[in-house]
Amino acid sequence: MLIVGNDAVRQVLDGNEHAVLDAVRSAYRGHELGRSALPHSVFLRFPDDARNRIIGLPAYLGGDDGGVAGMKWVASFPGNVAAGLQRASATIVLNSMATGQPVAFLEGSTISARRTAASAALAAATLRPSTEDTGLAVVGCGLINFEVLRFVRAVCPSLREVTVFDLDPRRAAEFALRCDADLEVRVVERIEDAVAAHRLVSLATTASTPHLDLGAFAPGTLVLHVSLRDITIDGVLSAVNIVDDTDHVCRAATSLHLAEQHVGNRDFVSSSIGELLLTDTEHARDPEKVTLFSPFGLGVLDLAVADLVLREARAAGLGFDLPGFLPHPEPVTTNA
Structure with missing residues (x-):
């Protein structure tokens, strides 16, 4: 052993x-x-x-x-x-x-943290915007989002700006101080200001119930919904939904599970990240909608x-x- x-x-x-x-x-x-x-x-x-x-x-x-x-x-x-x-x-x-x-x-x-961050980064690398992502909005300033930032930078070398929000301002400030010196980091006081700042957003919170719709997100945004329980039912149903495994993610009171219970089906799920990766090509984000990547963590x-x-x-x-x-x-x- x-x-x-x-x-x-x-x-x-x-x-x-x-x-x-x-x-x-x-x-x-x-x-x-x-x-x-x-x-x-x-x-x-x-x-x-x-x-x-x-x-x-x-x-x-x-x-x-x-x-x-x-x-x-x-x-x-x-x-x-x-x-x-x-x-x-x-x-x-x-x-x-x-x-x-x-x-x-x-x-x-x-x-665990780095496989989670790598899955988010693969989504960012595979679901491409019309123009390169130059900024990332971070909601939740714990270990997971710090690793997400590290791995997203590995696949998106154009990233230069980070906007940070946490319910605890002290944690947000500490997160900002830990970021690489070549990044322009801004701490904001409202979650709406964070998610509106960039078209790449990572949610890694400890929320147990949905608290965030997609009203403040710009069309064409990719949301790395790592914590799985942040987005409201209406938000899920209005998004392009990419998952890691539909059967796994639609359980345990995740946002997608609640959406499934609400509509009685899983037709709102567009694809899995594995299906996209098998094509060996990049996939364009819908410029008119928010794309929501919800990895259960396999x-x-x-x-x-x-x-x-x-x-x-x-x-x-x-x-x-x-x-x-x-x-x-x-x-x-x-x-x-």
Whole structure:
């Protein structure tokens, strides 16, 4: 059993954005082609506690080398932020496809954040505007949106401006200070001013119920709806909707799930990102409508990036090998 802590994970992934993008792109394509097994995520909630949750994401992703199987166990405790801790923590276990035994245990928060950001960036790279995106509006100033900014810059080198909003002005100001010096960063006091500033918007909040329609968004805007529960039903139904997996995203009280319950069907979903990526071409955004990309966050993405980390960590001698983790093999006996 190889145990890979956060320091080693970051050593592999820092500056390696394009390898992560390639892994996530390949995972989306494989999933679209039916080369995956992806049960619904398991949500663990607690009595008299609607805010905190832990989610289990089991998955299998096929590949020429036999594929990879495992599970991410990710906790979201928003109150951590006030204590100086990250909102989310995660672990990932990978299993051998030959024996089923666990072969690696990885700290998963960085993997989870960067696969989420990579999926958003792939949408930005695939759903192209009529003119290059030069600015990004960030709503929610936590780890996820900081990674979204990092990965969007990797696929949109024309990006020069960032407009920032958070309900907590202190977090918005700290986010702005962390941005690269070559970016022009502006902090605004109203969410409407943020989403109207650019035609590329990333929503990564802790909202549990919809609070934002699309009235302030300019036509032709791509909304990276990472947090999934920000947009009203009317907003969803008025948008061009791209998802990662329709069946997964239309559950757990997401904005799209509420829209499905309202109209009784999923006809408002236009396409999946995997379907678009299989064409190997860019796709123009509708210039008259807002395009809404709502990624539920598929477990196959975690496996793809975790497998990348595991291979690179082994090659570099990173991590801690724990040979006594599993029971010792029993002697094999044969009948005479």
